[in-house]
Amino acid sequence: MTHSEENYIKGIYHLSQGGKNAISTTALAAQMETKPSSVTDMIKRLAEKDLLHYRKYQGVRLTETGTRHALKVIRKHRLWESFLVEKLDFSWDEVHEVAEQLEHIESEKLVDRLDALLNYPDFDPHGDPIPDKNGVFKTRDKKLLSAMPVPSMGVCVGVRDSSPAFLKFLDRHHIALGREIRVLDREAFDHSMRIEVGGQTLQISHQIAGNLYLKPTADSWKP
Amino acid sequence: MTHSEENYIKGIYHLSQGGKNAISTTALAAQMETKPSSVTDMIKRLAEKDLLHYRKYQGVRLTETGTRHALKVIRKHRLWESFLVEKLDFSWDEVHEVAEQLEHIESEKLVDRLDALLNYPDFDPHGDPIPDKNGVFKTRDKKLLSAMPVPSMGVCVGVRDSSPAFLKFLDRHHIALGREIRVLDREAFDHSMRIEVGGQTLQISHQIAGNLYLKPTADSWKP
DNA sequence: AACAAAATTTAGACAAATCTAAAAAAAGGT
DNA sequence: ACCTTTTTTTAGATTTGTCTAAATTTTGTT
Missing domain, CATH: 2.30.30.90 (Ferrous iron transport protein A (FeoA))
Structure with missing residues (x-):
């Protein structure tokens, strides 16, 4: 998966939170800060790769595989944010931008070792839950x-x-x-x-x- | 600079070590594991951006700016390698691949904090010198x-x-x-x-x- | 149900980075 | 100096990801 594809998958995942409905092209375009026509192109490619379900004019919905991928990226993003705050003394308002880049690094070993270094945190510096290796996250009364x-x-x-x-x-x-x-x-x-x-x-x-x-x-x- | 551009600049820097001569298209193509025609395209773009000097058929040579960029990438690469070994228990034969990705992360703050976390190391896990913020590195009798x-x-x-x-x-x-x-x-x-x-x-x-x-x-x- | 508005897709273009095949220039050997 | 080989560049094609403008489909309103 390219960085761009990963970003789309992540964007769709986020829009899907709190609702089982399909995500519209326009909504996704807004999320990705791009044009609906670009979104149409991309979702065709992602549908081709079975990362999402797509029927013309009907919006998209992640497949099992797509969701798994999204959770992986989110896990990496949140672990990196935690690392930046815990180990490199970043403040919680500085971490997002850098984590957007770091989340695309491909190395399972790196992610797992990072997780260990941070002592397997359940939540990131913004209080968002960090999925574990299997994509499961802790919930909390809030x-x-x-x-x-x-x-x-x-x-x-x-x-x-x-x-x-x-x-x-x-x-x-x-x-x-x-x-x-x-x-x-x-x-x-x-x-x-x-x-x-x-x-x-x-x-x-x-x-x-x-x-x-x-x-x-x-x-x-x-x- | 794109990742690809950074990689070319780094490749040229490495080939330039031990020799003041211009780097030939073929040599660079071998280094980059690509075709000479692709190299020609890329070096035109890099020359346009004043990262290197280029005269048709005469090979290339980094400019001041180009060298500065190369040293930044090398600094990042070697700091990340050190991090992987020191903090994440990677062995010295595992770090290169991952550092190839990490070296492209853009954040001056990140690099400097990483440097501090590692206690400003002078050499990476392979014994190669790590340039400091100003691109200067320690030499050593070897x-x-x-x-x-x-x-x-x-x-x-x-x-x-x-x-x-x-x-x-x-x-x-x-x-x-x-x-x-x-x-x-x-x-x-x-x-x-x-x-x-x-x-x-x-x-x-x-x-x-x-x-x-x-x-x-x-x-x-x-x- | 018909029509206007909004959403979506298609078509065609462009930049980045690559390739193959062909042309041009430089280098080398006799 | 000539001819061959090697190197380098050009031309044209491809993929990824984007755009604008036009066409099409869906939605919403009377």
Whole structure:
């Protein structure tokens, strides 16, 4: 598989998450930042190689093989991200770009040794699960902050948006994976929320709260 | 620069070592395992980008810029090889292939952090020098075993041929970088040599001796 | 059901990197 | 100096991945 083919497979996998429906050409074009006509060309090639099911005008769906490939690439991507943070002191907003390149390196031994070096991590620096050698990943109880009851508590376990802008925002407010967060209350008007993190109280917009995952630890709490 | 362009630049650099002459199309085609016609196409493109000097029928020579690029790729290649051996327990005959891929990853930060993680190594697992950030490398007193006086002593500091076959041969005879070697004598007939390494005496062919570098430590020795 | 809008595919073009076969230039031998 | 061999370049084709513009199919709305 070429890098480009791998990227398409990965893109389709991501769009398929949360829905058993076929992925449309336009949706995939948006994901890949390319034109629908280019997508049509590529998916024909991938269908030829049995990496996806394709019926004209009906969108695509990964085959078993395609899914396996996607999981391999995702495993590599997330292991490399973990490596960059754990071993090379990258911050969580810097790793994506480099991991996009590293995920295409072909060497099973390399991946497995990397996994061992990192002590077989279950989650990457953004809280996303890392598939094991067989493509299986651990799941974990998590809820968007915006969906948490008020009052309640939780531990930050992941982000939905992992853009540098968002991650830097979190850094500035000392929100990181593993951080304990108290959910104080919610404003009825704009759904903004008041939370307490590291002894500091802060007000966050619905947009922010909708991109932060917590593992709930208590339905309520006494001050 | 594309991967292919980088590979050509690297290939030209390697052929240029030990000689100020221009590199011929045929020689480069052999190095790159491709056809002369393909080489002509590529060197035109590279000349266009001022990475090399090219006059029809006169071969090529890297420019300043071209050399700088080559050294960057070589630095990356050798740092990755060191990483694979030091951190991921690869053996010295397994690293080349993977490093061929890793050397194309673009991230200055990654390279520098890797360098730091490895404690700024001067030489890679085959004894080849690793250029620093500015493209400068340490040199070291070394001599082919075949050129050593008899009797004498030295420490193994590098290999000329780094093919898996040769490296595995060395492994089998417990010859590794840093190993002390006593040069016992040389057979006038076929130039084969008797050496002592790790308490074991062994007979090695001229071919082998011509691919192993020693740092001389003593002109002679008493048993 | 008919028609307009949106989505999708096709057709044709282009750049990168390669190849084969043929032409041109350089090198070598007598 | 001439002719042959080798080297190098050119010409034309192929594959991968992309694009624009045009044609086609599907969807949605009245």
